[in-house]
Amino acid sequence: MRSVAVAVGAGAAALAAAVATRGGRTRLPRLPLRTLCGANATKEVIDPPPPKKIKVALCQLAVTDDKQRNIATARTAIDEAAGAGADLVVLPEMWNCPYSNDSFPTYAEEVGGSIPERCDGRLYNTCFVYGRDGRLLGRHRKVHLFDIDIPGKITFKESLTLTPGEGLTVVDTEVGRLGIGICYDIRFPEMAQLYAARGVQLIVYPGAFNMTTGPAHWELLQKARAVDNQLFVATCSPARSEGPGYIAWGHSTAVGPFAEILGTADEKAGIVYCEMDFGQLAERRANMPLRHQKRSDLYALMDLTR
Numbered sequence: 440m441r442s443v444a445v446a447v448g449a450g451a452a453a454l455a456a457a458v459a460t461r462g463g464r465t466r467l468p469r470l471p472l473r474t475l476c477g478a479n480a481t482k483e484v485i486d487p488p489p490p491k492k493i494k495v496a497l498c499q500l501a502v503t504d505d506k507q508r509n510i511a512t513a514r515t516a517i518d519e520a521a522g523a524g525a526d527l528v529v530l531p532e533m534w535n536c537p538y539s540n541d542s543f544p545t546y547a548e549e550v551g552g553s554i555p556e557r558c559d560g561r562l563y564n565t566c567f568v569y570g571r572d573g574r575l576l577g578r579h580r581k582v583h584l585f586d587i588d589i590p591g592k593i594t595f596k597e598s599l600t601l602t603p604g605e606g607l608t609v610v611d612t613e614v615g616r617l618g619i620g621i622c623y624d625i626r627f628p629e630m631a632q633l634y635a636a637r638g639v640q641l642i643v644y645p646g647a648f649n650m651t652t653g654p655a656h657w658e659l660l661q662k663a664r665a666v667d668n669q670l671f672v673a674t675c676s677p678a679r680s681e682g683p684g685y686i687a688w689g690h691s692t693a694v695g696p697f698a699e700i701l702g703t704a705d706e707k708a709g710i711v712y713c714e715m716d717f718g719q720l721a722e723r724r725a726n727m728p729l730r731h732q733k734r735s736d737l738y739a740l741m742d743l744t745r
């Protein structure tokens with residue numbers, strides 16, 4: 440099994456470790472990055488690591504209210520993706536439980552991920568990134584909680600049960616440098632800009648948009664993040680399940696730096712495979728040198744986490 444890691448699992452062994460392990464908090468290394476702010480703003484950014492070509496598998500899973508069944512489904516999908524030669528395997532947001540505030544406390548694990556994570560009496564919506572060897576490489580806790588109210592359409596308040604994360608998450612893996620966001624995080628362009636400034640090649644967003652915001656915004660936001668920052672974007676949603684409660688839009692998708700769709704799903708369960716050539720980033724950025732054309736004398740992005 441050669442798959443790496445992502446947003447939740449790298450192979451059956453990693454998944455088993457994820458579910459079985461208890462405790463263990465990860466401290467992520469802080470990357471050196473000059474603060475980009477104010478009159479002294481610098482245009483300096485961190486170069487990405489050497490480019491690789493990778494095969495990505497987005498596992499759009501059918502999620503049920505049976506946690507053990509969800510784990511078995513994920514394990515089967517990861518095995519299948521690894522067998523098909525995927526270097527990177529991505530699972531959906533909240534893949535082990537129904538997307539509801541009632542379910543988050545019940546299905547929470549101390550380590551696992553994007554699943555509800557329980558830590559020090561709090562619950563987070565957390566995505567874990569594992570290496571080929573099952574080692575935990577990083578952890579992203581959803582920074583922007585999904586609190587919205589579109590009357591007659593969709594009302595959700597994650598903050599009733601969840602606590603927001605307090606940091607951005609850049610993870611160096613064997614396949615490349617990844618930035619992680621979860622679902623609603625995709626709506627905040629500054630986060631993606633900071634990832635780009637840190638040399639991220641691919642932003643991975645496990646996500647579960649719904650039947651109102653999905654058709655309106657899901658693909659648009661992915662293309663926007665990819666094009667603005669000239670990098671790759673991948674999303675992974677649960678498959679759509681009809682019935683009461685939250686209905687996921689599905690449509691897990693991978694987008695290239697020129698807004699090209701590299702692979703996409705419909706609403707049903709399945710695995711989307713696509714190739715990503717990180718060498719294209721340099722070419723796109725040379726063709727259209729946006730980062731050198733920014734008017735840092737007029738505006739700048741502040742990295743307050745440094």
Ligand SMILES: NC(=O)CC(=O)C(=O)O
Pocket residue numbers: 584585621622623624626647648649652653
């Ligand atoms: N579920 C989410 O976090 C976000 C979402 O559905 C949306 O932004 O729309």
